[in-house]
Amino acid sequence: MGARKLIARFTLLRINKIGFGLVMLVFVTIGLTVGALREGANHTDFLRQAFPQVDRFKPLGNDVYSIHTSTSPKESHRYTAWAASDGYAGPLKVALQTDSTGRITRILFIEQHETPSYFQRVQDQGLFETLVGSNILESGTVSKNFDAVSGATRTSTAFLDAAQKAGGKIAATVFKRDAPQSQRPHLYIGIPEIIVLALFAAAFAGMHTPSRMARRIRWLSLLLGLLVLGFAFNRPLNLVFINRLLMGYWPAWQSHLYWYLLAGAIILVAFINGRNPYCTWICPFGAMQECLGLVGGAKFRIPKRAHRSLQWLQKGLALGAVTLGLFFRNPSLSSYEIFGTLFDFIGSAFQFCLLALVMITALFVPRPWCNTLCPIRPLINLVRSLATRLKMVFRRS
Protein backbone atom coordinates (compact mmCIF):
# COMPACT_ATOMS: atom_id res chain seq x y z
CA MET A 1 0.00 0.00 0.00
CA GLY A 2 1.43 3.39 -0.98
CA ALA A 3 2.25 6.10 1.55
CA ARG A 4 -0.46 8.37 0.15
CA LYS A 5 -3.08 5.67 0.60
CA LEU A 6 -1.89 5.03 4.15
CA ILE A 7 -2.11 8.73 5.00
CA ALA A 8 -5.56 8.96 3.41
CA ARG A 9 -6.79 5.98 5.41
CA PHE A 10 -5.29 7.32 8.62
CA THR A 11 -6.87 10.75 8.01
CA LEU A 12 -10.24 9.14 7.31
CA LEU A 13 -9.96 7.14 10.52
CA ARG A 14 -9.19 10.27 12.53
CA ILE A 15 -12.05 12.16 10.87
CA ASN A 16 -14.30 9.20 11.59
CA LYS A 17 -13.40 9.13 15.28
CA ILE A 18 -12.96 12.80 16.14
CA GLY A 19 -14.22 14.83 13.22
CA PHE A 20 -17.82 13.67 13.32
CA GLY A 21 -18.17 15.02 16.85
CA LEU A 22 -16.67 18.36 15.86
CA VAL A 23 -18.73 18.63 12.68
CA MET A 24 -21.84 17.76 14.69
CA LEU A 25 -20.98 20.43 17.26
CA VAL A 26 -20.51 23.08 14.56
CA PHE A 27 -23.74 22.15 12.77
CA VAL A 28 -25.75 22.01 16.00
CA THR A 29 -24.45 25.45 17.00
CA ILE A 30 -25.28 26.95 13.58
CA GLY A 31 -28.71 25.29 13.55
CA LEU A 32 -29.50 26.47 17.08
CA THR A 33 -28.38 30.04 16.43
CA VAL A 34 -30.23 30.43 13.13
CA GLY A 35 -33.30 28.66 14.52
CA ALA A 36 -33.40 30.89 17.60
CA LEU A 37 -33.14 34.01 15.41
CA ARG A 38 -35.97 32.77 13.21
CA GLU A 39 -38.25 32.17 16.21
CA GLY A 40 -38.49 35.78 17.28
CA ALA A 41 -41.93 36.37 15.71
CA ASN A 42 -44.55 38.31 17.66
CA HIS A 43 -47.69 36.45 18.74
CA THR A 44 -49.96 39.19 17.37
CA ASP A 45 -48.50 38.34 13.94
CA PHE A 46 -49.75 34.78 14.40
CA LEU A 47 -53.14 36.09 15.53
CA ARG A 48 -53.36 38.37 12.50
CA GLN A 49 -52.68 35.41 10.25
CA ALA A 50 -55.23 33.32 12.12
CA PHE A 51 -57.99 35.96 12.10
CA PRO A 52 -57.44 37.89 8.82
CA GLN A 53 -60.88 39.59 8.97
CA VAL A 54 -59.89 41.38 12.18
CA ASP A 55 -58.67 44.97 11.84
CA ARG A 56 -57.14 45.53 15.25
CA PHE A 57 -56.14 43.53 18.30
CA LYS A 58 -56.26 45.70 21.41
CA PRO A 59 -54.09 44.19 24.14
CA LEU A 60 -55.86 43.83 27.50
CA GLY A 61 -52.88 42.22 29.25
CA ASN A 62 -52.16 38.58 30.15
CA ASP A 63 -52.02 37.65 26.40
CA VAL A 64 -55.69 38.61 25.97
CA TYR A 65 -56.83 40.89 23.14
CA SER A 66 -60.16 42.48 22.30
CA ILE A 67 -61.04 42.17 18.64
CA HIS A 68 -62.05 45.21 16.63
CA THR A 69 -63.44 44.95 13.12
CA SER A 70 -64.42 47.64 10.63
CA THR A 71 -68.11 47.20 11.61
CA SER A 72 -67.41 47.84 15.30
CA PRO A 73 -64.19 49.84 15.45
CA LYS A 74 -64.74 51.24 18.97
CA GLU A 75 -66.72 48.56 20.73
CA SER A 76 -65.58 44.99 20.97
CA HIS A 77 -67.87 41.99 21.26
CA ARG A 78 -65.21 39.37 20.89
CA TYR A 79 -62.02 38.45 22.69
CA THR A 80 -59.07 36.28 21.92
CA ALA A 81 -56.21 34.84 23.94
CA TRP A 82 -53.44 32.38 23.37
CA ALA A 83 -51.81 29.89 25.69
CA ALA A 84 -49.19 27.17 25.44
CA SER A 85 -48.96 23.63 26.71
CA ASP A 86 -46.40 20.88 26.46
CA GLY A 87 -47.10 18.70 23.41
CA TYR A 88 -45.32 15.58 22.21
CA ALA A 89 -42.62 17.48 20.32
CA GLY A 90 -42.41 20.80 22.12
CA PRO A 91 -44.67 23.71 23.01
CA LEU A 92 -48.11 23.72 21.46
CA LYS A 93 -49.84 27.13 21.28
CA VAL A 94 -53.56 27.54 20.85
CA ALA A 95 -55.57 30.72 20.16
CA LEU A 96 -59.14 30.88 21.41
CA GLN A 97 -61.84 33.36 20.42
CA THR A 98 -64.97 33.99 22.49
CA ASP A 99 -67.99 36.24 22.15
CA SER A 100 -69.18 38.70 24.80
CA THR A 101 -70.93 35.91 26.75
CA GLY A 102 -67.83 33.74 26.99
CA ARG A 103 -68.92 31.20 24.38
CA ILE A 104 -66.06 29.83 22.28
CA THR A 105 -66.57 30.85 18.64
CA ARG A 106 -63.27 29.80 17.17
CA ILE A 107 -60.21 27.85 18.18
CA LEU A 108 -57.00 27.11 16.31
CA PHE A 109 -53.34 26.24 16.62
CA ILE A 110 -50.94 29.14 16.22
CA GLU A 111 -47.81 27.07 16.74
CA GLN A 112 -47.16 23.35 16.94
CA HIS A 113 -44.26 20.99 16.30
CA GLU A 114 -46.06 17.66 16.46
CA THR A 115 -45.23 14.74 14.16
CA PRO A 116 -47.31 15.45 11.01
CA SER A 117 -49.07 12.07 10.84
CA TYR A 118 -50.08 12.23 14.53
CA PHE A 119 -51.23 15.84 14.21
CA GLN A 120 -53.25 14.88 11.15
CA ARG A 121 -55.00 12.23 13.21
CA VAL A 122 -55.99 14.87 15.79
CA GLN A 123 -57.30 17.13 13.03
CA ASP A 124 -59.18 14.29 11.36
CA GLN A 125 -60.99 13.53 14.63
CA GLY A 126 -62.49 17.07 14.53
CA LEU A 127 -61.06 18.06 17.89
CA PHE A 128 -61.50 21.80 17.27
CA GLU A 129 -65.19 21.48 16.56
CA THR A 130 -65.85 19.63 19.85
CA LEU A 131 -64.82 22.70 21.86
CA VAL A 132 -66.59 25.37 19.77
CA GLY A 133 -69.83 26.37 21.48
CA SER A 134 -68.59 25.57 25.02
CA ASN A 135 -68.63 28.43 27.51
CA ILE A 136 -65.41 29.30 29.29
CA LEU A 137 -67.34 30.76 32.25
CA GLU A 138 -69.08 27.50 33.07
CA SER A 139 -66.57 25.33 34.82
CA GLY A 140 -65.92 21.95 33.22
CA THR A 141 -67.81 22.62 29.99
CA VAL A 142 -64.67 23.04 27.90
CA SER A 143 -63.45 19.55 28.75
CA LYS A 144 -66.93 17.97 28.90
CA ASN A 145 -67.20 17.10 25.22
CA PHE A 146 -63.56 16.24 24.87
CA ASP A 147 -62.13 12.79 24.24
CA ALA A 148 -58.38 12.31 23.86
CA VAL A 149 -57.47 10.98 20.43
CA SER A 150 -56.23 7.42 20.64
CA GLY A 151 -52.67 7.12 19.30
CA ALA A 152 -52.11 10.88 19.70
CA THR A 153 -52.97 11.24 23.38
CA ARG A 154 -50.25 13.71 24.31
CA THR A 155 -51.02 16.04 21.39
CA SER A 156 -54.76 16.03 22.06
CA THR A 157 -54.49 16.50 25.84
CA ALA A 158 -51.94 19.30 25.33
CA PHE A 159 -54.44 20.93 22.97
CA LEU A 160 -57.17 20.77 25.63
CA ASP A 161 -54.81 22.05 28.31
CA ALA A 162 -53.76 25.04 26.17
CA ALA A 163 -57.40 25.78 25.27
CA GLN A 164 -58.39 25.71 28.94
CA LYS A 165 -55.50 28.01 29.86
CA ALA A 166 -56.46 30.48 27.10
CA GLY A 167 -60.11 30.34 28.23
CA GLY A 168 -58.98 30.94 31.81
CA LYS A 169 -57.01 34.02 30.72
CA ILE A 170 -60.07 35.54 29.02
CA ALA A 171 -62.28 34.65 32.00
CA ALA A 172 -59.87 36.34 34.41
CA THR A 173 -59.03 39.42 32.33
CA VAL A 174 -62.36 40.24 30.64
CA PHE A 175 -65.00 38.72 32.92
CA LYS A 176 -63.08 39.18 36.17
CA ARG A 177 -63.51 35.56 37.17
CA ASP A 178 -60.93 33.59 39.07
CA ALA A 179 -58.44 32.12 36.66
CA PRO A 180 -58.07 28.36 37.15
CA GLN A 181 -54.87 27.46 38.92
CA SER A 182 -52.43 25.79 36.54
CA GLN A 183 -51.89 22.25 37.73
CA ARG A 184 -48.41 21.03 38.45
CA PRO A 185 -47.56 17.96 36.40
CA HIS A 186 -48.10 14.71 38.29
CA LEU A 187 -45.23 12.31 38.77
CA TYR A 188 -46.09 9.30 36.70
CA ILE A 189 -44.33 5.98 37.25
CA GLY A 190 -45.85 3.21 35.18
CA ILE A 191 -44.92 0.02 33.41
CA PRO A 192 -42.60 1.62 30.78
CA GLU A 193 -40.54 3.39 33.45
CA ILE A 194 -40.12 0.19 35.47
CA ILE A 195 -39.39 -1.91 32.41
CA VAL A 196 -36.80 0.49 30.99
CA LEU A 197 -34.90 0.50 34.30
CA ALA A 198 -35.12 -3.30 34.51
CA LEU A 199 -33.85 -3.64 30.93
CA PHE A 200 -30.89 -1.35 31.54
CA ALA A 201 -30.07 -3.28 34.71
CA ALA A 202 -30.30 -6.56 32.76
CA ALA A 203 -28.15 -5.14 29.96
CA PHE A 204 -25.54 -3.91 32.40
CA ALA A 205 -25.48 -7.26 34.18
CA GLY A 206 -25.44 -9.12 30.86
CA MET A 207 -22.38 -7.19 29.71
CA HIS A 208 -20.42 -8.64 32.61
CA THR A 209 -21.55 -12.28 32.44
CA PRO A 210 -20.26 -15.23 30.38
CA SER A 211 -21.28 -15.17 26.75
CA ARG A 212 -23.88 -18.01 26.77
CA MET A 213 -25.74 -16.53 29.72
CA ALA A 214 -25.36 -13.04 28.23
CA ARG A 215 -26.94 -14.24 24.98
CA ARG A 216 -29.98 -15.53 26.85
CA ILE A 217 -30.35 -12.34 28.87
CA ARG A 218 -30.01 -10.30 25.68
CA TRP A 219 -32.78 -12.17 23.92
CA LEU A 220 -35.04 -11.89 26.95
CA SER A 221 -34.31 -8.19 27.19
CA LEU A 222 -34.91 -7.66 23.46
CA LEU A 223 -38.22 -9.53 23.48
CA LEU A 224 -39.44 -7.66 26.56
CA GLY A 225 -38.39 -4.37 24.93
CA LEU A 226 -40.20 -5.32 21.73
CA LEU A 227 -43.43 -6.22 23.49
CA VAL A 228 -43.56 -3.51 26.15
CA LEU A 229 -41.57 -0.53 24.80
CA GLY A 230 -42.57 -1.33 21.22
CA PHE A 231 -46.01 -2.76 20.66
CA ALA A 232 -47.62 -1.89 24.01
CA PHE A 233 -46.36 1.69 24.54
CA ASN A 234 -44.47 2.72 21.37
CA ARG A 235 -41.58 4.32 23.26
CA PRO A 236 -38.36 3.74 21.33
CA LEU A 237 -35.77 6.51 21.64
CA ASN A 238 -36.29 8.86 18.70
CA LEU A 239 -34.98 12.05 17.14
CA VAL A 240 -37.94 14.09 18.36
CA PHE A 241 -36.87 13.79 21.99
CA ILE A 242 -33.19 14.42 21.19
CA ASN A 243 -34.06 17.50 19.10
CA ARG A 244 -36.35 18.74 21.88
CA LEU A 245 -33.53 18.58 24.40
CA LEU A 246 -31.09 20.28 22.03
CA MET A 247 -33.58 23.09 21.37
CA GLY A 248 -34.19 23.70 25.03
CA TYR A 249 -37.79 22.45 25.00
CA TRP A 250 -37.16 20.40 28.11
CA PRO A 251 -40.44 18.82 29.16
CA ALA A 252 -41.43 18.48 32.83
CA TRP A 253 -39.53 15.56 34.31
CA GLN A 254 -42.59 14.38 36.22
CA SER A 255 -44.64 13.76 33.07
CA HIS A 256 -41.68 12.63 30.94
CA LEU A 257 -39.84 10.54 33.49
CA TYR A 258 -39.53 7.63 31.05
CA TRP A 259 -37.54 9.70 28.52
CA TYR A 260 -35.24 11.14 31.15
CA LEU A 261 -34.59 7.67 32.56
CA LEU A 262 -33.81 6.38 29.09
CA ALA A 263 -31.46 9.24 28.21
CA GLY A 264 -29.90 9.24 31.68
CA ALA A 265 -29.23 5.49 31.62
CA ILE A 266 -27.58 5.70 28.19
CA ILE A 267 -25.28 8.50 29.36
CA LEU A 268 -24.53 6.74 32.66
CA VAL A 269 -23.54 3.45 30.99
CA ALA A 270 -21.47 5.40 28.44
CA PHE A 271 -19.56 6.96 31.34
CA ILE A 272 -19.17 3.71 33.28
CA ASN A 273 -18.01 1.32 30.58
CA GLY A 274 -18.17 3.29 27.32
CA ARG A 275 -20.73 0.96 25.73
CA ASN A 276 -24.11 1.34 24.08
CA PRO A 277 -26.61 -0.97 25.77
CA TYR A 278 -29.69 0.58 24.15
CA CYS A 279 -29.17 -0.46 20.52
CA THR A 280 -27.87 -3.94 21.26
CA TRP A 281 -30.00 -4.95 24.26
CA ILE A 282 -33.14 -2.85 24.45
CA CYS A 283 -34.21 -1.14 21.20
CA PRO A 284 -37.62 -2.61 20.20
CA PHE A 285 -37.08 -1.93 16.51
CA GLY A 286 -33.69 -3.66 16.65
CA ALA A 287 -35.41 -6.59 18.37
CA MET A 288 -37.97 -6.75 15.58
CA GLN A 289 -35.19 -6.92 13.00
CA GLU A 290 -33.39 -9.65 14.92
CA CYS A 291 -36.62 -11.68 15.09
CA LEU A 292 -37.01 -11.31 11.33
CA GLY A 293 -33.36 -12.30 10.96
CA LEU A 294 -34.15 -15.51 12.84
CA VAL A 295 -37.02 -16.24 10.44
CA GLY A 296 -34.99 -15.57 7.30
CA GLY A 297 -31.54 -16.63 8.48
CA ALA A 298 -29.99 -13.16 7.86
CA LYS A 299 -26.75 -14.64 6.55
CA PHE A 300 -25.87 -11.99 4.02
CA ARG A 301 -23.06 -9.73 5.18
CA ILE A 302 -22.51 -6.31 3.66
CA PRO A 303 -18.99 -6.07 2.16
CA LYS A 304 -16.60 -4.05 4.33
CA ARG A 305 -16.14 -1.18 1.91
CA ALA A 306 -19.87 -0.81 1.31
CA HIS A 307 -20.46 -1.05 5.05
CA ARG A 308 -18.05 1.81 5.65
CA SER A 309 -19.78 3.95 3.04
CA LEU A 310 -23.16 3.15 4.56
CA GLN A 311 -21.91 4.18 7.99
CA TRP A 312 -20.98 7.55 6.52
CA LEU A 313 -24.43 7.81 5.00
CA GLN A 314 -25.92 7.02 8.41
CA LYS A 315 -23.85 9.70 10.10
CA GLY A 316 -24.72 12.19 7.38
CA LEU A 317 -28.41 11.45 7.77
CA ALA A 318 -28.24 11.86 11.55
CA LEU A 319 -26.34 15.13 11.20
CA GLY A 320 -28.71 16.44 8.53
CA ALA A 321 -31.83 15.46 10.49
CA VAL A 322 -30.66 17.12 13.71
CA THR A 323 -29.50 20.30 11.94
CA LEU A 324 -32.71 20.58 9.95
CA GLY A 325 -34.85 20.22 13.07
CA LEU A 326 -32.81 22.87 14.89
CA PHE A 327 -32.78 25.23 11.92
CA PHE A 328 -36.57 25.21 11.62
CA ARG A 329 -37.12 25.00 15.40
CA ASN A 330 -39.26 21.93 14.89
CA PRO A 331 -38.16 18.71 16.66
CA SER A 332 -40.42 16.43 14.64
CA LEU A 333 -39.72 17.96 11.21
CA SER A 334 -36.77 15.76 10.34
CA SER A 335 -37.77 12.68 12.31
CA TYR A 336 -37.75 10.09 9.54
CA GLU A 337 -37.68 7.03 11.79
CA ILE A 338 -40.22 4.29 11.15
CA PHE A 339 -40.77 3.18 14.75
CA GLY A 340 -44.26 4.70 15.01
CA THR A 341 -45.12 3.29 11.59
CA LEU A 342 -44.49 -0.22 12.87
CA PHE A 343 -45.75 0.02 16.44
CA ASP A 344 -48.67 2.46 16.01
CA PHE A 345 -49.33 1.95 12.29
CA ILE A 346 -49.15 5.73 11.79
CA GLY A 347 -46.91 7.33 9.19
CA SER A 348 -46.58 8.78 5.73
CA ALA A 349 -46.68 6.68 2.52
CA PHE A 350 -42.88 7.05 2.32
CA GLN A 351 -42.48 5.67 5.84
CA PHE A 352 -44.73 2.70 5.10
CA CYS A 353 -42.71 1.87 1.96
CA LEU A 354 -39.44 2.24 3.89
CA LEU A 355 -40.76 0.00 6.68
CA ALA A 356 -41.76 -2.68 4.17
CA LEU A 357 -38.32 -2.52 2.57
CA VAL A 358 -36.51 -2.68 5.92
CA MET A 359 -38.61 -5.60 7.17
CA ILE A 360 -38.04 -7.65 4.05
CA THR A 361 -34.31 -6.83 4.00
CA ALA A 362 -34.05 -7.81 7.68
CA LEU A 363 -34.91 -11.38 6.68
CA PHE A 364 -31.62 -11.65 4.80
CA VAL A 365 -29.31 -8.95 6.25
CA PRO A 366 -28.68 -8.53 10.00
CA ARG A 367 -30.25 -5.31 11.34
CA PRO A 368 -30.32 -3.33 8.06
CA TRP A 369 -32.01 -0.27 9.62
CA CYS A 370 -29.58 -0.08 12.55
CA ASN A 371 -26.52 -0.44 10.32
CA THR A 372 -27.47 1.91 7.52
CA LEU A 373 -30.22 4.42 8.27
CA CYS A 374 -30.97 4.76 11.98
CA PRO A 375 -29.96 8.23 13.25
CA ILE A 376 -29.95 7.12 16.89
CA ARG A 377 -26.86 4.90 16.79
CA PRO A 378 -24.43 7.61 15.54
CA LEU A 379 -25.80 10.01 18.16
CA ILE A 380 -25.36 7.48 20.98
CA ASN A 381 -21.87 6.68 19.67
CA LEU A 382 -21.12 10.38 19.83
CA VAL A 383 -22.20 10.44 23.48
CA ARG A 384 -19.99 7.40 24.13
CA SER A 385 -17.02 9.01 22.48
CA LEU A 386 -17.56 12.25 24.41
CA ALA A 387 -17.89 10.30 27.66
CA THR A 388 -14.66 8.40 26.98
CA ARG A 389 -12.81 11.61 26.19
CA LEU A 390 -14.13 13.35 29.29
CA LYS A 391 -13.04 10.40 31.41
CA MET A 392 -9.56 10.63 29.89
CA VAL A 393 -9.40 14.34 30.69
CA PHE A 394 -10.49 13.69 34.29
CA ARG A 395 -7.94 10.92 34.68
CA ARG A 396 -5.13 13.12 33.36
CA SER A 397 -6.11 16.00 35.60
Added chain:
Amino acid sequence: MSATAWIWFVMGALSIVILLSAHVWMQDFGIRMNWWKWTLMVIWYGFLNFTLALPMTLVGEGESFAALRIFFLLVVVAVILGVGFWRLIAAGRKPSSR
Protein backbone atom coordinates in the same frame (compact mmCIF):
# COMPACT_ATOMS: atom_id res chain seq x y z
CA MET B 1 -71.01 -17.57 -18.50
CA SER B 2 -70.33 -14.06 -17.12
CA ALA B 3 -66.85 -12.47 -17.05
CA THR B 4 -66.61 -12.86 -13.25
CA ALA B 5 -67.42 -16.55 -13.47
CA TRP B 6 -64.74 -16.97 -16.14
CA ILE B 7 -62.18 -15.24 -13.89
CA TRP B 8 -63.05 -17.60 -11.00
CA PHE B 9 -62.84 -20.57 -13.35
CA VAL B 10 -59.41 -19.55 -14.63
CA MET B 11 -58.20 -18.85 -11.08
CA GLY B 12 -59.34 -22.28 -9.92
CA ALA B 13 -57.64 -23.96 -12.88
CA LEU B 14 -54.44 -21.99 -12.21
CA SER B 15 -54.50 -22.98 -8.53
CA ILE B 16 -54.72 -26.67 -9.43
CA VAL B 17 -51.86 -26.32 -11.92
CA ILE B 18 -49.74 -24.49 -9.30
CA LEU B 19 -50.39 -27.06 -6.57
CA LEU B 20 -49.71 -29.97 -8.90
CA SER B 21 -46.55 -28.29 -10.14
CA ALA B 22 -45.47 -27.67 -6.55
CA HIS B 23 -45.17 -31.42 -6.07
CA VAL B 24 -42.71 -31.62 -8.98
CA TRP B 25 -40.79 -28.54 -7.85
CA MET B 26 -40.33 -30.00 -4.40
CA GLN B 27 -38.94 -33.22 -5.95
CA ASP B 28 -36.57 -31.09 -8.04
CA PHE B 29 -35.42 -29.29 -4.89
CA GLY B 30 -34.85 -32.63 -3.17
CA ILE B 31 -37.50 -31.93 -0.51
CA ARG B 32 -39.54 -34.81 0.86
CA MET B 33 -43.02 -33.49 1.52
CA ASN B 34 -45.33 -34.69 4.29
CA TRP B 35 -48.75 -33.56 5.57
CA TRP B 36 -47.61 -30.58 7.67
CA LYS B 37 -45.39 -29.27 4.89
CA TRP B 38 -48.31 -29.41 2.49
CA THR B 39 -50.48 -27.67 5.10
CA LEU B 40 -47.94 -24.84 5.44
CA MET B 41 -47.76 -24.52 1.68
CA VAL B 42 -51.54 -24.38 1.25
CA ILE B 43 -51.85 -21.83 4.08
CA TRP B 44 -49.27 -19.62 2.42
CA TYR B 45 -50.87 -19.98 -0.99
CA GLY B 46 -54.26 -19.06 0.51
CA PHE B 47 -52.69 -16.04 2.19
CA LEU B 48 -51.10 -14.96 -1.08
CA ASN B 49 -54.50 -15.09 -2.78
CA PHE B 50 -55.98 -13.09 0.09
CA THR B 51 -53.14 -10.53 -0.30
CA LEU B 52 -54.21 -9.94 -3.89
CA ALA B 53 -57.98 -10.24 -3.40
CA LEU B 54 -58.48 -7.86 -0.46
CA PRO B 55 -56.81 -4.77 -1.99
CA MET B 56 -58.66 -5.43 -5.27
CA THR B 57 -61.96 -5.48 -3.37
CA LEU B 58 -61.03 -2.21 -1.66
CA VAL B 59 -60.15 -0.62 -5.01
CA GLY B 60 -63.57 -1.74 -6.25
CA GLU B 61 -65.13 0.03 -3.24
CA GLY B 62 -63.30 3.25 -4.17
CA GLU B 63 -60.87 3.02 -1.22
CA SER B 64 -57.61 3.18 -3.19
CA PHE B 65 -55.43 4.57 -0.37
CA ALA B 66 -56.65 1.96 2.11
CA ALA B 67 -56.07 -0.70 -0.59
CA LEU B 68 -52.47 0.47 -1.03
CA ARG B 69 -51.77 0.40 2.73
CA ILE B 70 -53.34 -3.02 3.18
CA PHE B 71 -51.51 -4.32 0.12
CA PHE B 72 -48.13 -3.19 1.48
CA LEU B 73 -48.90 -4.70 4.87
CA LEU B 74 -50.07 -8.01 3.44
CA VAL B 75 -47.20 -8.28 0.96
CA VAL B 76 -44.69 -7.84 3.79
CA VAL B 77 -46.49 -10.45 5.91
CA ALA B 78 -46.69 -12.80 2.90
CA VAL B 79 -42.96 -12.45 2.20
CA ILE B 80 -42.04 -13.01 5.87
CA LEU B 81 -44.37 -16.02 6.10
CA GLY B 82 -43.07 -17.33 2.78
CA VAL B 83 -39.43 -17.11 3.83
CA GLY B 84 -40.18 -18.64 7.25
CA PHE B 85 -42.26 -21.48 5.84
CA TRP B 86 -39.70 -22.15 3.12
CA ARG B 87 -36.93 -22.52 5.70
CA LEU B 88 -39.10 -24.98 7.64
CA ILE B 89 -40.08 -26.93 4.54
CA ALA B 90 -36.57 -26.97 3.08
CA ALA B 91 -34.85 -27.89 6.36
CA GLY B 92 -32.68 -30.97 5.91
CA ARG B 93 -33.27 -31.25 2.20
CA LYS B 94 -30.98 -33.37 0.07
CA PRO B 95 -29.98 -32.24 -3.41
CA SER B 96 -31.98 -34.11 -6.04
CA SER B 97 -30.28 -36.78 -8.14
CA ARG B 98 -32.19 -35.56 -11.19
